Amino acid sequence: MKKKANEYIKITVGMSLVAIGLYFFLMPKNLSVGGANGLAIVINHFIPNLSIGLLMIIINIFLFAIGFIFIGTNFGFKTIYASFGVSVLVLLFEKIFPMKKPLANDILIQLILGVIISAIGMGIVFNQNASTGGTDIIAKILNRFWGIDLGRGVLISDLSITLAAGFAYGLQIGLYSLLGVLLNGLVIDAAIESMNIRKQVVIVSNYSEVINDYIIKSLGKGATLYEAKGGFTGSDKEVLVTILSRKDFVLLKNLINSIDKNAFIIVHNVHEVIGEGFKDIENF
Template sequence: MEEKESKNKSVEKSINQTGKMKQVIKEYSILTLASIILIVGVYVFKFPNNFSFGGVTGISVILGKALPFSASTFTFIINIALLLIGFIFLGKGFGIKTVYVSLLTSFGFSFCDHFFPMTKPLTNQPVLELIFAIVLPAVSAAMLFNVDASGGGTDIIAMILKKYTQVNIGTALFLVDSLITAIAFFMFGPETGLFSVCGLLAKSLVIDTVIENINLCKYFTIVCDDAAPICNFIHTQLHRSATIFRAEGSYVHSEKTIILTVMKRRQAVLLRNYVKKQQPGAFIMITNSSEIIGKGFRGLN
């Protein structure tokens, strides 16, 4: 009996380790992809146009104009310096994911600078390039935030401020980004300066929108006569769960069952079609939600 229990525990431990390994591989695949998107957005569209709307790359664009080194070189130097400062003030465990992304992007910029040097913008359409300079890094940032990581750079400064001061981090970083953008007016002229202002204003909005779309789920409230087949479909076909409770119709006082469930968008289409086909008299309310915390969605720390 003890030998059987020991064997079951060993199998369970092995399954848990396999699950954790798959999760780590998935997370670092996302980190790598997000870093590549960031490198493309910044190196191809931001650096050649001198767009300076905050962060380490914004500082690097300005320094690259003022000093005889490329923006990629300054990005590498500043990121490495900030990592060292992070280790000093936050300790060795201040964020392995942040370290990974910061190193990957820093070496990525240096690699591109060496093998794919860009001496001028990709196109002669600055508005089009500004859109990509905003959207690609924003998508990257949203992907990183979604796995509890960041791109390093000024995020490290934010972590230090949070630990040692009572400063409003969001306000402090926005003021720094605004200062960098203001300098762009004097360094590159009003046209580039105004483009940089547009980038600064749009950056946070795009990041928030992308994060919401990544996490978007559908919240169902289904009022029906027979909940059993619907719940069975949710359990067996969609591999989700649901909550049910009894209710009474206010008009004819008939007994009803209300089903509450949440699922991803692809699953939501399947459930909606199933309910409409199997119980056309059911009343379905579908609501968008980007913040679902619980088993099967996002954990609550």
């Protein structure tokens, strides 16, 4: 229950960042970087009486209906919560904080800040095995019926929306929107990677038993011990290998420093860890 609540708290933070990036930075300059939100910005040009937040809700309802018909119920409640959550937040922002003009006159600043903020939010949502809906559903339909890769399907959908933005708002907006699509993908990947980075720690120490006990009992993580022989001394050694978060690694380093200043330590960054104590294998 606690784990589930933690997941939804993170999803709520993520979708809030997506909504902030969209409403305060991308929407005022009509920058459409794909997804249901980008399509809503384009449609708003032709139907200005409908707010973008309301259009996002309508588009998501339509896409989920199409998804249920063609690919079944494989969305998950977390994706439904995140996609409609973004739409509702944008609708609330429109009511509470009406934007009479952009925060900055420079369209590039608006684009970069909007994409970075919203892409970090998407990365947080994706990292909880959910998504913000939109073009993900179109990509799944393309994958199922035409065998197009999911990543390529998302790109096709988003590029189609940026072309529509260029048609609606002019070539300059279309090109900036295209830049936003490309930047969005890079920032999402970087955000997910940074959230999943762990430290693989290899330790050679005369106090391996004490260190192993600390890792298991105090840090709540596992470790593996290997028998080895020193190439220089020829003496038998124990090599301890463990994988920790950055915070836990600092605690372990402090312990080793206090008990064995001659310990030999190798540290690697690992970008994905699946198994007990880390990411569940079914979510990989």
